[in-house]
Amino acid sequence: MRRSEQELAQMEEEKLWTGREPMLSPRFGDDDEDEEPAAAGGSETEACLGDDEVRGAVEEGEALPVYVSMHRVRRLIVASIDDPYTVDQLSDPRLNVRIVRPLVDRLYNPKDVTIVYCLLANRLYFLRQHASTIHQPLAKARAALAELVATRLFRRFHEDNPGAQGLLALSRMLVGGFDPFEGAPSAVEFEGRSRRQWAVQPRPGGHERKLTALELAILSESKGFIASAGCQRVVTAVYEGRVVYTPLSFVDILPDHFEHRPISLYDPRKAPILNHYRLIVPRARNLIELGQFLLLMVLYFMAMLYRRSSNEVYEFLFCIYAAGWVLDEVAAIVEHGWAVHAQNLWSWLDVTFSCIYGAYVLARVYDVAAGSFPDGHGPHVLPLAAPILLTRVAFNIAPDNIVLISLHAMMADFLLVSLLACWCFMGFLLALQWLIDSNDNLNETPSWFTIGKWMLWIWFGLDGTGIEESVQFHVLLGPALMIGFAFLGNTLFLTILVAMLTNTFSKIVRGEEAEVQFRRAVLTFEGVRSDALFMYPPPFNVFALVVLAPVRFFVEAETFHRVNVALIRVVNLPTLLLISLWERRLYSRRARRGMAGGGGRRRWWRFSGLSPHGDIQAVFETRPPPDVADLIEGLDALEEKEEGVRLRAGVRTAVLEHDE
Numbered sequence: 001m002r003r004s005e006q007e008l009a010q011m012e013e014e015k016l017w018t019g020r021e022p023m024l025s026p027r028f029g030d031d032d033e034d035e036e037p038a039a040a041g042g043s044e045t046e047a048c049l050g051d052d053e054v055r056g057a058v059e060e061g062e063a064l065p066v067y068v069s070m071h072r073v074r075r076l077i078v079a080s081i082d083d084p085y086t087v088d089q090l091s092d093p094r095l096n097v098r099i100v101r102p103l104v105d106r107l108y109n110p111k112d113v114t115i116v117y118c119l120l121a122n123r124l125y126f127l128r129q130h131a132s133t134i135h136q137p138l139a140k141a142r143a144a145l146a147e148l149v150a151t152r153l154f155r156r157f158h159e160d161n162p163g164a165q166g167l168l169a170l171s172r173m174l175v176g177g178f179d180p181f182e183g184a185p186s187a188v189e190f191e192g193r194s195r196r197q198w199a200v201q202p203r204p205g206g207h208e209r210k211l212t213a214l215e216l217a218i219l220s221e222s223k224g225f226i227a228s229a230g231c232q233r234v235v236t237a238v239y240e241g242r243v244v245y246t247p248l249s250f251v252d253i254l255p256d257h258f259e260h261r262p263i264s265l266y267d268p269r270k271a272p273i274l275n276h277y278r279l280i281v282p283r284a285r286n287l288i289e290l291g292q293f294l295l296l297m298v299l300y301f302m303a304m305l306y307r308r309s310s311n312e313v314y315e316f317l318f319c320i321y322a323a324g325w326v327l328d329e330v331a332a333i334v335e336h337g338w339a340v341h342a343q344n345l346w347s348w349l350d351v352t353f354s355c356i357y358g359a360y361v362l363a364r365v366y367d368v369a370a371g372s373f374p375d376g377h378g379p380h381v382l383p384l385a386a387p388i389l390l391t392r393v394a395f396n397i398a399p400d401n402i403v404l405i406s407l408h409a410m411m412a413d414f415l416l417v418s419l420l421a422c423w424c425f426m427g428f429l430l431a432l433q434w435l436i437d438s439n440d441n442l443n444e445t446p447s448w449f450t451i452g453k454w455m456l457w458i459w460f461g462l463d464g465t466g467i468e469e470s471v472q473f474h475v476l477l478g479p480a481l482m483i484g485f486a487f488l489g490n491t492l493f494l495t496i497l498v499a500m501l502t503n504t505f506s507k508i509v510r511g512e513e514a515e516v517q518f519r520r521a522v523l524t525f526e527g528v529r530s531d532a533l534f535m536y537p538p539p540f541n542v543f544a545l546v547v548l549a550p551v552r553f554f555v556e557a558e559t560f561h562r563v564n565v566a567l568i569r570v571v572n573l574p575t576l577l578l579i580s581l582w583e584r585r586l587y588s589r590r591a592r593r594g595m596a597g598g599g600g601r602r603r604w605w606r607f608s609g610l611s612p613h614g615d616i617q618a619v620f621e622t623r624p625p626p627d628v629a630d631l632i633e634g635l636d637a638l639e640e641k642e643e644g645v646r647l648r649a650g651v652r653t654a655v656l657e658h659d660e
């Protein structure tokens with residue numbers, strides 16, 4: 001078939017993007033159209049796309065550049081749906097066959113590690129469209145479709161990649177960095193990156209502008225994708241430190257990017273004893289941060305208990321240590337931005353404590369300047385941190401508790417409604433004050449504070465003095481304003497607030513498992529730190545910031561790296577030794593357990609004959625003989641259809657994972 005001028009122009013444009021000669025995929029050739037005439041209209045996706053839109057694709061098995069894939073995915077999703085479907089509707093079997101499965105089949109490429117990243121990037125794009133355009137339901141539906149296709153694709157990659165090497169391949173897709181402008185024309189890249197943005201910190205290998213698929217999943221709140229088996233497989237491996245990599249960050253306060261470690265599987269037998277990179281393993285990092293916070297709380301209590309004594313040692317120790325802890329919090333915020341850090345369960349508590357500590361430092365500086373130290377305003381500010389610290393401990397002890405997760409989500413709704421209520425409260429306050437100012441018959445005028453107190457008591461339903469005294473403002477209008485405020489502030493506001501919080505809590509409880517796994521993924525992603533400042537415990541990170549940050553500009557990168565690593569190992573010597581010994585012991589125990597076939601207590605219970613359900617487990621643990629396997633294969637041939645091949649791969653994956 002002769003190609004039209006439009007097709008040739010499209011192929012030339014693709015050659016400019018990819019740098020390769022475009023080839024026709026045999027999947028969409030003329031022979032396929034003759035053999036399966038209904039294939040083009042078998043789904044909404046393929047029915048929306050003409051033949052000129054599927055020609056010019058790269059050769060089968062070859063990956064497209066990221067820039068091309070992102071626009072390709074966007075084009076397919078926009079062409080797939082024109083109606084505002086919900087997630088439940090898209091998961092319906094009929095829509096799944098017509099929309100989702102054709103997209104998965106079209107986009108699946110075993111060699112393309114960027115396709116999940118491109119789908120999640122498109123989900124983030126559609127969500128921002130949902131917040132800024134008039135076609136909000138349609139943009140939300142397209143975002144849901146992008147997440148659903150990404151979940152199905154990643155599940156297929158998970159089924160086709162069993163074992164340790166499969167885990168490594170999935171990790172490269174999920175935590176490997178990709179540049180969204182990779183493969184874009186130079187003019188397009190220059191125009192896109194010429195906008196005002198933060199200064200880019202150079203990294204070896206050009207990794208300074210890359211993002212990971214896991215970060216996009218967190219930003220777009222793709223909780224269904226994160227809760228999938230393949231994603232949890234990678235998240236668990238990263239959390240436990242079995243998969244190691246060099247994290248990518250937005251800004252590092254103390255950058256040390258001399259070495260860039262590729263994504264790899266960690267073997268403690270081959271690692272050095274003092275491996276400072278184990279300080280950024282999420283499981284170890286969470287324990288270290290918990291210990292640092294407990295020490296902060298102990299110093300806080302000591303400072304408060306001895307605040308009346310003439311010895312200010314505890315207050316001085318708390319002030320120095322808290323400065324390092326707040327610096328660690330600031331570095332965590334700027335590393336990936338507030339949008340990612342806000343997904344952390346206790347981020348709002350940390351920010352609140354940092355603000356209280358900042359106010360305390362300013363008050364103490366004023367006390368020293370005014371000559372009122374050790375008394376003054378500082379001791380009056382510091383007690384405000386007590387409820388924050390104790391609540392933070394509860395969040396640390398039970399991070400998977402659905403009540404605490406719901407509390408984190410409901411705080412946003414509560415603050416929003418409260419701010420709107422306070423704004424309306426100010427309107428009533430101004431109306432009452434101006435109303436009494438226009439009344440010249442009264443000798444005594446209530447102050448702003450008195451009027452605000454009356455309204456506050458009415459708002460919380462504590463006292464009705466404001467209604468009784470409202471005749472001082474105006475015989476008719478004063479009581480009308482006060483009674484109207486009582487209806488709006490006490491009745492309507494509380495009704496709306498309770499309804500919103502109940503709705504938020506019910507939605508979180510319905511997706512409890514996905515919520516817990518999403519918070520765990522956030523902890524894992526944030527636990528792998530890029531900034532060298534995190535490897536210094538408080539208050540040594542303050543010393544590192546003051547001393548090493550200026551030195552970095554006067555020495556070579558290799559020299560700075562050697563000095564930085566040496567100082568980190570000296571400061572964290574006991575911690576590194578403990579981590580190394582524990583990981584080696586854990587690895588040897590797992591190796592012995594694997595050779596022995598499981599834990600001793602469970603083996604004793606199973607083989608002792610005391611288990612009443614032992615035969616059920618024994619049937620599945622014994623491999624069937626070849627003649628039985630051939631009989632089963634003859635009854636149900638799993639390789640006849642494409643779905644059967646995928647089923648066979650899934651069965652093989654499950655068997656291999658069980659044997660491992």
